Amino acid sequence: MKKISAARIELTWKNVIMLLCVALIIATPFIVRDSYVSHIFITALLYGTLAASFDFGVGYLGIVNFGYAAFMGLGAYTSAIAAISFGINPWLGLLLGGAVAGLLGLATGVLTLRLYGIFVACFTWFLGMALMFLIAVTPEITRGYLGLSVPHFPNVWILDFTDPLRLSYFAIIAILSLPILFLMLYLGNRTRMGLAFRALRGSEPAAMACGINPLKYRVMNFVITCFIAGTLGSFYAHYIRILTPSLLQTSKTIEILAIAYLGGRRSLWGSIPAAFLIISVLEFLRPLEAYRFIIYGIILILIMIFYPGGLARLITRKELF
Amino acid sequence: MEITTVIELVLMGLGRGAIYALMALGLALIFGILNIPSFAQGEFYMVGTYFSWVGLMMLGLGPFVALLIAALATFLVGICCEKVIFTPLRKFGREEWLVNVFVLTLGLSLVLQNVALVTAGPLYYGAPYFWEPGTVELFGFRISYDRLMIIVLANTIILIFWAFLKRTKLGRAIRAVAQNATAASLTGVNLSRIYTITFGIGCMLSGIAGALMVAILPAYPTMGIIPLYKGWFVVIVAGLGTMGACIPIALLLGVMEAVGLIVASEGWQSVLYLIIICVLLILKPFGIFGKGEVRGVWEK
Numbered sequence: 001m002k003k004i005s006a007a008r009i010e011l012t013w014k015n016v017i018m019l020l021c022v023a024l025i026i027a028t029p030f031i032v033r034d035s036y037v038s039h040i041f042i043t044a045l046l047y048g049t050l051a052a053s054f055d056f057g058v059g060y061l062g063i064v065n066f067g068y069a070a071f072m073g074l075g076a077y078t079s080a081i082a083a084i085s086f087g088i089n090p091w092l093g094l095l096l097g098g099a100v101a102g103l104l105g106l107a108t109g110v111l112t113l114r115l116y117g118i119f120v121a122c123f124t125w126f127l128g129m130a131l132m133f134l135i136a137v138t139p140e141i142t143r144g145y146l147g148l149s150v151p152h153f154p155n156v157w158i159l160d161f162t163d164p165l166r167l168s169y170f171a172i173i174a175i176l177s178l179p180i181l182f183l184m185l186y187l188g189n190r191t192r193m194g195l196a197f198r199a200l201r202g203s204e205p206a207a208m209a210c211g212i213n214p215l216k217y218r219v220m221n222f223v224i225t226c227f228i229a230g231t232l233g234s235f236y237a238h239y240i241r242i243l244t245p246s247l248l249q250t251s252k253t254i255e256i257l258a259i260a261y262l263g264g265r266r267s268l269w270g271s272i273p274a275a276f277l278i279i280s281v282l283e284f285l286r287p288l289e290a291y292r293f294i295i296y297g298i299i300l301i302l303i304m305i306f307y308p309g310g311l312a313r314l315i316t317r318k319e320l321f
Numbered sequence: 322m323e324i325t326t327v328i329e330l331v332l333m334g335l336g337r338g339a340i341y342a343l344m345a346l347g348l349a350l351i352f353g354i355l356n357i358p359s360f361a362q363g364e365f366y367m368v369g370t371y372f373s374w375v376g377l378m379m380l381g382l383g384p385f386v387a388l389l390i391a392a393l394a395t396f397l398v399g400i401c402c403e404k405v406i407f408t409p410l411r412k413f414g415r416e417e418w419l420v421n422v423f424v425l426t427l428g429l430s431l432v433l434q435n436v437a438l439v440t441a442g443p444l445y446y447g448a449p450y451f452w453e454p455g456t457v458e459l460f461g462f463r464i465s466y467d468r469l470m471i472i473v474l475a476n477t478i479i480l481i482f483w484a485f486l487k488r489t490k491l492g493r494a495i496r497a498v499a500q501n502a503t504a505a506s507l508t509g510v511n512l513s514r515i516y517t518i519t520f521g522i523g524c525m526l527s528g529i530a531g532a533l534m535v536a537i538l539p540a541y542p543t544m545g546i547i548p549l550y551k552g553w554f555v556v557i558v559a560g561l562g563t564m565g566a567c568i569p570i571a572l573l574l575g576v577m578e579a580v581g582l583i584v585a586s587e588g589w590q591s592v593l594y595l596i597i598i599c600v601l602l603i604l605k606p607f608g609i610f611g612k613g614e615v616r617g618v619w620e621k
Contacts, residue, residue, distance in 0.1 A: 064423075111602045117419075118358050119606070122557045123598060129550055130595040137588030250546060254427050261424050290438040297431035304421045304428065305410050 022178075025276070029170045038166045040283055042173050042239065046232060048275030049177035051259035052268045053228040056184045059266035060197040061221050063113065064121040067128025068229060069252030074131060075101040075230025076237035076247060077142060080150040083238075090153045090238045094176075094231050101230025102223050109222035113215055125250065132248035148243045169239050176235060180228055185268055187224070197221060258300055264312025274311050325462040330579045336468055338575020339475030340530045344552030345559070345567040346482065347526035353562060354499050354519045356419065357407065361426040362527050362552060363545025364433035369395045369528030370540040371437065374446040377535065384451050388474070388532050395528025396521045402429060403520040408513060430545070437542040447539025471533050478529055479568060482522075495519055527552075554594065558601060560608025570609065 025045075029038040050072065057063040065071070075097030082088040082096055112123045135142045142148055152162065159168040188194040196217045199207035204214055237243055246252075263274030278296075285292035303310065344362065351359045372394040376387025406425055410418075452470040456463040486492040497505040498515050506512045530548065531540075538544060555574060559566040581590050601608070 058420075111599065115602075115606050118352075118561070119557065121358075121423075122553055123602065125550075126554060126557075126594060126598050130591040133588040133591035137586060251543075254431070257424070257427065265420070290435045293435040294432050294439070297428045297435065300428035300431070301406055301425055304425045305406070305413060308417065308421050 025272075026174055029167060033165055033167070035165050038170050040280055042166065042170050044276045044279045045170075045173045045177050045272070046236060046239075047256060047259055047279065048263075048272040049173075049180055050229065050232055050256050051263060051271035051275060052181055053184060053225045053232075054256050055260045055263070055265065055268055055271055056188065056228075057221055057225045058260065059268070060188060060194075061200060061218055062117070063218060063222060064117075064124075065222070065225065066121040066125035066250075066253055066257075067131070068124075068225075068256055069250070070128030070131045070248040071101045071105060071226045071229040072233035072236065072252070073135070073243075073245075073248035074104060075233030076243055077135060077148070078230070079234030080148055080237045080243055081141065083151050084148070090151065090234075091156075093234050093238070097234030097237075098227045098231035101233065102227035105223045105226025106219065108226075109219040110215075113218040113222060125253075128248060128250070128253065132245050135248065136245040142243075142245075145244055145246075150237045150241045150243060152241060153238050166239075173235060173239075176231065180231075181269065181272070184224075184228075188268070193217065193220065258296075262300070262303060262310050264310030265308075267310070267312030270310055270312030277311070327580065328462055329464065330582065331576050332464055332472065333468065334576030334579030335572060336471045336475070336575070337579060338572035339472055339479065340534060340548070341551045341555050341575055342479055342568045342571035343475060343526045343530035344548050345555035345571050346479065346564060347523040347530075348552050348556050349559075349561070349564045349567055350526070351520060351523040352556070353564065354495060355407070355516055357422050357426065357520075358419065359426050359523070360423065360549065361402075361430040361433065362524070363547075363549030364430045364437075365395050365399060365524040365527040365545075366531035366548045367437060367540065367542065367545040368398055368433065369531030370535050370538070370544065371441065371446065372528070373451075373532035373535040374448060374540050377448045377451070378446070384470070387535075388529065391532035392525050392529050395531075396525040398433075399521040399524025399528075400517055402524075403517045407516070407520070411513075411516075434542045434545075441540070441542070443542070445539040445541050448536045451533065451536040467536055471537075475530070475533055478526075482526065491518065556608075558597065558608055560605075560610040563608070563610040566608075566610035 025041070029041045032038075050068070054065065054068055057065055078100040079090060079093030079097040082093050083090050088096065108124065108127060112120050115123070136144050138144070139146065153159075153168075153172070155162070159171065188197060196207065196212045199210065199212055200214055200217060208214060233247075236247075259275045259278055260271050262278065263270030263272070282292055282296065285295065288295075307313070344366065347365075348359060348362055351357050351362070369391045372391040373387050376382045376390040377384065382390070406429060407422065410421060410425065450467050452466040454466070456465045457469060486496060494505065494510045494515055495518075497508070497510060498512065498519075502512060505515075527548075531545075551574070555567055555571045558574075559570040577593075578590060581593065585593070
């Protein structure tokens with residue numbers, strides 16, 4: 001087995017440019033100080049990170065969690081209801097949302113991940129639909145389609161969450177998403193777990209012959225992605241502050257999936273520029289109303305036909321693994 | 322509860338079930354022959370409903386003509402989509418075909434939905450009735466012509482489709498391609514033509530389902546997701562690669578749903594679905610009639 005080296009960052013031009021880009025993304029909302037700009041940046045980071053963790057499942061092990069938005073919504077509702085009914089601090093809710101989504105992910109994973117491909121996609125989709133309907137028909141707890149209004153995060157130190165500029169929210173999502181991205185890249189590239197993922201991707205029978213239990217690693221991967229979805233979902237709940245069951249619907253999963261694929265399969269980081277590109281372009285084209293989604297769909301189709309590598313392949317030709 | 326209510330519900334369920342069967346057959350056909358897990362099928366259902374409305378309400382034609390218009394329109398839209406989108410993809414590269422194709426159908430569904438939104442606006446287009454109003458006495462209980470004709474027409478179309486697949490030359494060619502595409506092309510079957518026609522037929526089946534339901538569910542751009550969900554549910558429960566099994570499962574599901582309305586609302590029934598799925602996953606993970614050979618979309 002290949003010796004796994006410790007994480008280190010080499011100081012090449014490419015890395016310097018990448019770091020500058022990260023710095024630029026983080027600095028822009030604080031420089032521009034406009035609530036609209038911060039909203040776009042928050043949404044882009046949120047969806048970019050979600051898409052990256054979706055990619056963590058699809059790219060490494062080919063697990064398509066087609067109910068991904070439902071896991072995110074479950075985290076959102078968990079944290080919101082915990083805060084409203086039991087007075088649990090939303091900061092704790094971030095963990096709680098992640099934990100509940102992760103637990104459901106564990107149960108789902110153990111049941112479904114013996115299967116492959118379309119079966120996993122369909123079963124997770126059915127689960128997501130069931131969750132959405134369940135939330136819609138229990139208005140006494142979730143208020144259904146009336147919408148559940150959620151408290152914001154309590155103010156800490158210099159972070160003021162009542163500020164209309166929403167800079168504190170941006171700070172939180174940046175603090176959340178950078179470690180999440182780094183963790184996934186680290187897990188995927190520098191640990192034995194990641195090695196097992198890549199071995200399974202390469203050839204499952206060969207990996208099994210080396211003593212890798214596919215179900216175990218598939219479930220691990222699934223639980224990690226669900227946990228991330230839950231955590232980000234509970235952030236979303238306290239940011240948007242109104243939840244309806246439509247958060248769990250399939251079109252949300254499709255949005256995340258589209259960002260992940262436009263960003264480039266198996267790249268993880270590609271999702272972030274893709275999210276910024278897509279969300280800002282869609283905002284820019286807002287006057288076109290429904291036409292912009294036609295354009296979006298056509299672009300998606302064209303890219304999948306002519307350039308299936310996505311955005312990441314434009315920047316680097318190197319496969320991540 | 323009176324027995325007539327139950328029978329009425331069962332009849333209603335048969336109608337629903339036949340619609341699900343049409344959806345499921347379209348999905349299974351397209352997946353079986355073109356290897357495309359189509360998530361744009363709900364949009365073809367929507368297109369069918371719109372054209373059925375055009376035939377019935379805008380042009381004031383009879384239900385048969387409206388159905389024909391809807392079927393032809395979805396067939397043509399399907400053929401165009403296949404020629405414009407999937408044929409080039411087949412040429413450009415087959416690596417990771419299934420992943421690409423899955424995302425493509427999502428893009429296609431986005432385009433179709435929003436084209437409908439642009440042309441028709443966010444309005445509901447419903448017809449008061451599909452068949453002429455009135456009820457018929459059948460074995461001592463009443464059923465409206467409307468519902469009866471949905472059941473009759475949907476089942477007739479399924480039979481016609483089955484006969485087409487089993488008895489005609491084209492149907493035999495399609496089945497041959499399903500079994501082994503290379504061998505079929507060696508015996509002189511024009512593969513790309515079969516692919517296009519099959520996709521068109523699959524779309525037409527969904528379109529017919531939508532057209533029949535125009536009096537019950539009005540046309541709306543995002544209406545396709547629920548029939549798509551039910552269609553895939555039937556396909557997965559029945560087992561991929563077993564098209565015949567889709568029909569009884571769909572009818573059973575429809576009846577179960579309709580009778581289930583007595584005890585639980587539509588939303589709570591989704592929990593029932595979940596239970597079915599869990600039981601299925603433990604006992605028969607590849608579907609009731611599935612053989613476990615189809616590993617599906619993201620296999621290597």
